[in-house]
Amino acid sequence: MVDSRRVTLKDIARSLGVSVNTVSRALTDKDSVSEATRARIKAEAQRLGYVPNPMARSLVLGSAMTIGLVITNPSNPFYARLISAIEHRGRGYGYSLMLLVNEESPDGDQTAAQTLLRWGVDGALIVPAVQGDGEHWERLPESGIPLVCLNRDLPGLDLDCIGVDYELGAYTAARHLVEAGARTVCLLEEDLPISPVADRTAGFLRALTEAGLPAGADRVRSVPTRRRASLALPWEPADAYHLAQDIVRGGDLPDAFMVGNDYFALGVYRALTEAGLRVGEDVLVGGFGDHPFAAYLNPSLTTVALPAAEIGTSAVDLLVSRMRGQDDHDRADKRRLPAELVVRTSSRRDEQALVT
Amino acid sequence: MVDSRRVTLKDIARSLGVSVNTVSRALTDKDSVSEATRARIKAEAQRLGYVPNPMARSLVLGSAMTIGLVITNPSNPFYARLISAIEHRGRGYGYSLMLLVNEESPDGDQTAAQTLLRWGVDGALIVPAVQGDGEHWERLPESGIPLVCLNRDLPGLDLDCIGVDYELGAYTAARHLVEAGARTVCLLEEDLPISPVADRTAGFLRALTEAGLPAGADRVRSVPTRRRASLALPWEPADAYHLAQDIVRGGDLPDAFMVGNDYFALGVYRALTEAGLRVGEDVLVGGFGDHPFAAYLNPSLTTVALPAAEIGTSAVDLLVSRMRGQDDHDRADKRRLPAELVVRTSSRRDEQALVT
DNA sequence: CTGAAAGCGCTAACAT
DNA sequence: ATGTTAGCGCTTTCAG
Numbered sequence: 142m143v144d145s146r147r148v149t150l151k152d153i154a155r156s157l158g159v160s161v162n163t164v165s166r167a168l169t170d171k172d173s174v175s176e177a178t179r180a181r182i183k184a185e186a187q188r189l190g191y192v193p194n195p196m197a198r199s200l201v202l203g204s205a206m207t208i209g210l211v212i213t214n215p216s217n218p219f220y221a222r223l224i225s226a227i228e229h230r231g232r233g234y235g236y237s238l239m240l241l242v243n244e245e246s247p248d249g250d251q252t253a254a255q256t257l258l259r260w261g262v263d264g265a266l267i268v269p270a271v272q273g274d275g276e277h278w279e280r281l282p283e284s285g286i287p288l289v290c291l292n293r294d295l296p297g298l299d300l301d302c303i304g305v306d307y308e309l310g311a312y313t314a315a316r317h318l319v320e321a322g323a324r325t326v327c328l329l330e331e332d333l334p335i336s337p338v339a340d341r342t343a344g345f346l347r348a349l350t351e352a353g354l355p356a357g358a359d360r361v362r363s364v365p366t367r368r369r370a371s372l373a374l375p376w377e378p379a380d381a382y383h384l385a386q387d388i389v390r391g392g393d394l395p396d397a398f399m400v401g402n403d404y405f406a407l408g409v410y411r412a413l414t415e416a417g418l419r420v421g422e423d424v425l426v427g428g429f430g431d432h433p434f435a436a437y438l439n440p441s442l443t444t445v446a447l448p449a450a451e452i453g454t455s456a457v458d459l460l461v462s463r464m465r466g467q468d469d470h471d472r473a474d475k476r477r478l479p480a481e482l483v484v485r486t487s488s489r490r491d492e493q494a495l496v497t
Numbered sequence: 498m499v500d501s502r503r504v505t506l507k508d509i510a511r512s513l514g515v516s517v518n519t520v521s522r523a524l525t526d527k528d529s530v531s532e533a534t535r536a537r538i539k540a541e542a543q544r545l546g547y548v549p550n551p552m553a554r555s556l557v558l559g560s561a562m563t564i565g566l567v568i569t570n571p572s573n574p575f576y577a578r579l580i581s582a583i584e585h586r587g588r589g590y591g592y593s594l595m596l597l598v599n600e601e602s603p604d605g606d607q608t609a610a611q612t613l614l615r616w617g618v619d620g621a622l623i624v625p626a627v628q629g630d631g632e633h634w635e636r637l638p639e640s641g642i643p644l645v646c647l648n649r650d651l652p653g654l655d656l657d658c659i660g661v662d663y664e665l666g667a668y669t670a671a672r673h674l675v676e677a678g679a680r681t682v683c684l685l686e687e688d689l690p691i692s693p694v695a696d697r698t699a700g701f702l703r704a705l706t707e708a709g710l711p712a713g714a715d716r717v718r719s720v721p722t723r724r725r726a727s728l729a730l731p732w733e734p735a736d737a738y739h740l741a742q743d744i745v746r747g748g749d750l751p752d753a754f755m756v757g758n759d760y761f762a763l764g765v766y767r768a769l770t771e772a773g774l775r776v777g778e779d780v781l782v783g784g785f786g787d788h789p790f791a792a793y794l795n796p797s798l799t800t801v802a803l804p805a806a807e808i809g810t811s812a813v814d815l816l817v818s819r820m821r822g823q824d825d826h827d828r829a830d831k832r833r834l835p836a837e838l839v840v841r842t843s844s845r846r847d848e849q850a851l852v853t
Numbered sequence: 854c855t856g857a858a859a860g861c862g863c864t865a866a867c868a869t
Numbered sequence: 870a871t872g873t874t875a876g877c878g879c880t881t882t883c884a885g
Contacts, residue, residue: 147617147862149862149863150863151862159872160871160872161862161872162865163872165864165865166870172870173870174870174871175871178870178871192611192614192615193615193862194556194615195616196561196616196617197556197862198863199863200550200552200556200862200863200876200878201863201877202864202877207595214581215571216577216578216580216581218577221571221572222572224572224580224596225572225598228571228596228597232598237595237612237616238595238596238597239563239595239596240580240594241584241594242588256593259548259550260551261550261551284503376789378789378792382793404790407793408793410795411795432790433733433734434734434763434790437734437738437766439770439795506878506879507879516856517878518855518857518879518881521878521879521880529854529855534855550877550878552877552878553877555861555879556860556861556863556878556879556880557861557878557879557881559861855885856884857884857885858884859881860879861878861879861881862877863876863877864876864877865874865877866874866875867872867873867875868872869870869871
């Protein structure tokens with residue numbers, strides 16, 4: 142392989158007998174370059190296969206044309222969709238994406254913050270790890286790097302945050318279960334101290350209270366997440382399966398289960414089926430996430446669809462407007478996009494309606 | 498917000514009355530700096546909150562300490578796991594990850610190649626888009642940027658490639674179905690001209706041939722992928738559902754279905770169930786991918802587990818060794834990691850065994 | 854052991 | 870319209 146050094150402005154300049162600077166101006170479409178030379182320069186650049194060096198460019202311009210995305214777990218389908226949307230939208234604006242994974246650990250968070258700071262990204266979208274008091278994040282806005290929180294709020298800092306209205310989503314879902322006839326509903330939630338869990342729990346309990354049903358803390362069960370090799374894996378249906386099994390065996394069987402994510406619903410389905418109970422008839426089930434498989438389970442799963450793409454898209458939009466300094470002095474923007482209940486068979490006690 | 502310019506070496510130098518360069522040496526742990534001054538410098542750097550600027554560093558060093566990852570679709574769970582593994586391993590080596598999405602289009606590929614080239618990443622892992630003759634990729638190795646193909650081979654170029662042994666995986670799965678009693682097996686595959694599809698098809702047909710069963714091209718059906726808004730979405734079970742429905746209605750019912758990915762299995766399950774057929778008894782089903790839901794379907798899905806994490810990890814290892822120029826003159830490394838058949842209930846005609 | 858000088862590739866002043 | 874100079878932040882000569 143020939144030692145093919147990158148072609149630089151200097152190469153073009155020399156080859157054409159003009160100054161480096163003229164080449165720069167020609168290529169960046171500044172005026173004050175005659176059309177003739179510009180054409181010659183562009184042609185030569187093309188011929189030589191010139192590719193601008195963003196390092197050098199960023200160094201002098203101070204902008205890297207890069208945004209950072211810090212996420213807990215790319216294998217979580219919700220975050221996967223977020224990544225897709227963000228990459229796409231960011232690319233539309235001309236930004237490259239630097240992806241960092243914190244694996245749900247404060248250490249990972251810290252490292253990510255550090256990396257972002259080093260690179261001097263123009264802005265970052267973050268799903269902060271649990272337990273983070275978030276203090277390491279503070280330095281980024283201080284250094285002029287705008288931050289937008291995704292999905293989870295970071296209570297300490299006054300940051301922009303775009304999430305889901307989990308409270309209303311859970312309220313709607315729980316209310317639906319109650320209207321379908323459930324009297325003793327049990328919520329199975331992830332055992333993480335994060336705002337989505339808290340919000341869903343709140344909405345869930347609100348619906349029960351409103352319906353005059355018992356709404357004690359015992360209606361909510363934390364799924365003991367079996368500590369996996371890495372948290373960078375999707376949720377584990379088995380965890381919910383075991384808990385549901387315990388509940389079923391415990392005798393005090395709820396007539397409906399609501400779960401924090403569709404993967405848990407898989408576990409609940411199995412626990413119920415194995416106990417000879419019919420999902421959607423003996424016991425209703427409602428999920429969260431509207432994973433592609435939800436519509437195809439038997440019975441199909443009633444669940445709450447999350448606006449992942451919208452979150453990603455509007456987060457990039459917001460970030461870009463912050464980066465451009467257009468609303469530097471606005472208050473932090475806390476936005477919660479609506480989630481939508483998708484009613485399917487697992488919550489219809491009577492009808493045997495087939496799903497679309 | 499105070500105008501907090503980044504702290505630079507110069508700031509530290511001035512504040513301490515030493516030269517910029519001594520600071521640089523102290524901080525990068527070069528020798529030829531007295532322990533005393535080094536300590537003072539490190540302390541001051543700490544105090545001031547110094548963060549090195551990788552742009553400047555890369556500019557002079559020529560290495561960005563960044564690897565690029567080009568992927569067709571982060572929402573595809575297989576690729577999502579790949580991303581997780583690659584980010585993790587790359588981080589272990591100290592590399593940052595630049596994520597690019599080609600959305601299965603040659604244009605996206607071209608753009609990605611261009612971006613990678615601009616940034617001068619140290620190396621890149623790519624899942625090239627279909628139809629790409631791959632010529633735009635050539636320039637990267639030419640510029641000294643090593644490339645490793647993931648999952649799909651790029652026939653044109655002589656690149657390193659780490660994928661899955663889909664042929665053997667499919668062979669094993671098909672053979673298993675035959676041994677379970679299937680005589681007329683039908684393979685449902687994605688309608689993309691990519692090597693994984695070709696390999697699975699080959700393995701599938703080999704198993705049939707070997708068993709003395711009809712192995713004509715009509716045993717393989719292409720799932721007409723409904724053109725979605727964006728290809729950056731997971732597979733659509735509905736596509737397979739419709740095809741399976743057609744097949745069932747066509748009368749010439751196979752006694753087993755094999756599908757190219759577990760999402761298709763969801764569609765097949767529904768088509769069969771709706772036709773009053775019992776999966777795993779009247780008709781066997783085998784999938785590919787071992788998605789988390791596979792074990793939790795009813796009946797649980799026999800499928801082929803793919804070594805996503807291993808691919809990601811070893812791809813990074815290989816890339817790093819290439820970047821270090823350790824085996825610059827080796828021939829391209831074409832590696833196919835083994836996939837593993839996971840037998841569950843959907844392929845057991847008789848036993849009603851419960852899954853673990 | 855430390856400092857001074859040069860340069861990575863590019864752009865933005867300031868000339869001309 | 871073009872060239873010259875300077876500098877982004879850092880590292881690597883080369884002197885001292």
